[in-house]
Amino acid sequence: MQSLKKIIYKVPIIDKLIKKWEKCNNEITKLRSENKELKACIQKMSFEVRRNEVFREIDNIHFRKVQRDMEAMCHPERSILKQAHPLVSIIIVNHNGKSQLSKLLKSLHERTFYDNFEIIMVDNASEDESLDIIKEYQAVLPIKVIRNDENLSFSAANNIGANYAEGEYLLFLNNDTEVTDGWLDELLLSALNNENVGAIGATLVYPEIPNYSINKGKSYTIQHEGIAFRDGIRENIRYWQPYNVNNGEELHACMSREDHEWACVTAAVLLVRKENFWLCEGFDEQYLYGYEDVDFCLKLQKRGLRNYCCGNCLVFHYEFGTQSTDEPTVVRERRARNMIIFRGKWQEYLQKRMENKED
Numbered sequence: 001m002q003s004l005k006k007i008i009y010k011v012p013i014i015d016k017l018i019k020k021w022e023k024c025n026n027e028i029t030k031l032r033s034e035n036k037e038l039k040a041c042i043q044k045m046s047f048e049v050r051r052n053e054v055f056r057e058i059d060n061i062h063f064r065k066v067q068r069d070m071e072a073m074c075h076p077e078r079s080i081l082k083q084a085h086p087l088v089s090i091i092i093v094n095h096n097g098k099s100q101l102s103k104l105l106k107s108l109h110e111r112t113f114y115d116n117f118e119i120i121m122v123d124n125a126s127e128d129e130s131l132d133i134i135k136e137y138q139a140v141l142p143i144k145v146i147r148n149d150e151n152l153s154f155s156a157a158n159n160i161g162a163n164y165a166e167g168e169y170l171l172f173l174n175n176d177t178e179v180t181d182g183w184l185d186e187l188l189l190s191a192l193n194n195e196n197v198g199a200i201g202a203t204l205v206y207p208e209i210p211n212y213s214i215n216k217g218k219s220y221t222i223q224h225e226g227i228a229f230r231d232g233i234r235e236n237i238r239y240w241q242p243y244n245v246n247n248g249e250e251l252h253a254c255m256s257r258e259d260h261e262w263a264c265v266t267a268a269v270l271l272v273r274k275e276n277f278w279l280c281e282g283f284d285e286q287y288l289y290g291y292e293d294v295d296f297c298l299k300l301q302k303r304g305l306r307n308y309c310c311g312n313c314l315v316f317h318y319e320f321g322t323q324s325t326d327e328p329t330v331v332r333e334r335r336a337r338n339m340i341i342f343r344g345k346w347q348e349y350l351q352k353r354m355e356n357k358e359d
Helices: 002-010 012-074 080-084 098-110 130-137 154-164 183-193 274-279 292-302 328-358
Strands: 088-094 117-124 143-148 169-173 197-205 222-224 227-234 237-244 260-262 269-273 306-317
Touching: 012 080, 012 183, 012 306, 080 183, 088 098, 088 154, 098 130, 117 130, 117 154, 130 143, 143 154, 154 274, 169 183, 169 274, 183 197, 183 269, 183 306, 197 292, 222 306, 227 328, 237 328, 269 274, 269 306, 292 306, 292 328
Parallel strands: 088 117, 088 169, 117 143, 197 306
Antiparallel strands: 169 269, 197 222, 197 269, 227 237, 260 306
16 A cells, blocks of 8 residues: 555655645645634734723713713703702622622722612522622721521522512622623613613623633623513423523713613512502512513513613623523522523413504
8 A cells, every 4th residue: 555655755746736736735724824813813802892891881881971970060960960969779689699799899899879878688598608798898888788598589588588678679689790880870760761760780791701602702792771571482491481681792982871661671680669569569570590581571571561671770790690500400409490480470461562552
C-alpha cells in the first residue's frame, strides 16, 4: 500500500492536484481562524454596545429622578409622590440565597430612590449565611425578618410576608435582582398616573451572564418587558403559554420609555395595592415556583384592572437564582405540575379573550 502511494504521488498530474488541494486547504484553515477571530471581535463589540446602552439608560433614569427631586423641593405641591407619599412594603423571599441576597441588599442600600418603604424579608429556613447578611444590613435598611421553619413555596412565603405588611402598596421583589437609581419612584409614578391599575412590573435586564449559564449570550439584553400568551404545545398538552415579551432583545436607550399594558407581569418585580392583592386572595398556593404571578395578574385582569410594565423602571435580574441548585428532573416535574394547574384554571378564559381579540 505504501509503495502504491509513492507511485501515485510520482504521477505529475496527481502530484499537482494534491499540492493544489493542500494549498486550498491551508487557505481555508487560515480563513476559518480569521473568521473565528472576527466573530469573537464582533461578539465583544456587540457586548460593549449592549452594556453601554443599558448603563446609558440607567443614567437617563437617574437624571430624571434628579430633575424630579429638584422640582419637588421648589414646588412640593406639584409632586405627585410628595403629595401621595404612600408606604411601600417590599417583600423578599429567600432560601439559601446568600450570594444573590448580598447583591440585592447592597443595591438597595447604595442606590438612590423613593424613601418611604419597609423591607419584609421572609426567610425559608436558610442554612447558609443569609441571616447574617440580613442582620448586617438591618443597621442601614428598615428590614423586618420573618423566619419560617421550612422551605415554603414562593406563593405561600409571599402571602405570609403580605400579612405582615403595613404599606399601602406591596412590592414583591426576587432575591436574585439588583435595583438601580429611581426604580421605585418610577413604579409608583406608573401606579399613580395610569387608570384602573392592577399590577405594575419592571423592565428586567440580564446582567453579565457567564458562559456556563443557560442564558449565556444574553448579557445586557431584555429579560422581561411584560408577559403575553401564545398557542403552543408542551408535554403533549396544548394550551395558551405565557412568555416574556422582548426576551433577548437589545435595550435601545431613550429619555422617556413609555409604560405598556400587558396581560401579566412577572413577580420578580411586581407592585400592587395591598387592597387589590387581598381582593384577589393573594397568590394561589397550589403553584410551586412557577405560574403564580401569571395566575395572580389574570385574577386582577378578570376584575377589570389593568397590568402595566413600567418602561422607566430598570432592574437587573439574574433569573432562577433560588432554583438554580435544584435537580433538573425536580424542576421539570414541578413545571409540568404547575402547567396542568394553570391550564385547568385559565385555558377557557384565555381562549375566549384570544378569540375576541381576533374579532
